[in-house]
Amino acid sequence: MTDRIQIITHSVGETQALARALGARMAAGMVVALTGGLGSGKTAFVQGLAGGLEVPAGYYITSPTFTLVNVYPGRVPLYHADLYRLSGAVGDLTALGLDEMVDGDGVLAIEWSERLPEGFLTDYMAVQLEFHNDDARRITLAATGRESRNLIETLAESQSSQQKTSDIRLRE
Numbered sequence: 001m002t003d004r005i006q007i008i009t010h011s012v013g014e015t016q017a018l019a020r021a022l023g024a025r026m027a028a029g030m031v032v033a034l035t036g037g038l039g040s041g042k043t044a045f046v047q048g049l050a051g052g053l054e055v056p057a058g059y060y061i062t063s064p065t066f067t068l069v070n071v072y073p074g075r076v077p078l079y080h081a082d083l084y085r086l087s088g089a090v091g092d093l094t095a096l097g098l099d100e101m102v103d104g105d106g107v108l109a110i111e112w113s114e115r116l117p118e119g120f121l122t123d124y125m126a127v128q129l130e131f132h133n134d135d136a137r138r139i140t141l142a143a144t145g146r147e148s149r150n151l152i153e154t155l156a157e158s159q160s161s162q163q164k165t166s167d168i169r170l171r172e
């Protein structure tokens with residue numbers, strides 16, 4: 001059973017394509033917890049998720065650094081939160097409504113998720129983005145529960161079968 005995969009992408013487009021494939025397989029109530037330094041590709045990843053969730057092309061997906069949460073319509077709603085400016089106190093998260101978005105009617109993508117208090121999330125897809133070299137990113141997807149594990153396995157199977165025609169490289 002696969003609960004962790006690592007993928008190297010060589011462009012913003014490849015990062016978005018990976019996330020689009022993930023988003024196409026996601027259902028309401030799923031959570032993506034993103035970590036990575038400034039400029040590592042967290043927002044680009046969420047842009048790809050939006051494509052997989054069928055957010056209409058007229059919506060420009062940006063990091064909600066100042067608004068804290070953006071909501072986009074799609075096959076299921078995409079809730080895009082950015083915790084960069086929050087302390088991570090449970091009161092802040094509750095006032096933001098983040099606790100209601102977890103297991104809600106849409107997919108929740110959280111940038112700077114390391115600011116969440118321990119135990120705030122249970123079953124989620126952890127996505128760590130790191131600079132690999134120049135334009136390349138090392139993206140690690142890690143499952144923390146049954147739903148996210150099933151999602152990783154489905155994605156890994158799909159990526160393995162497409163590896164011959166894609167420059168995205170998959171390693172378990």
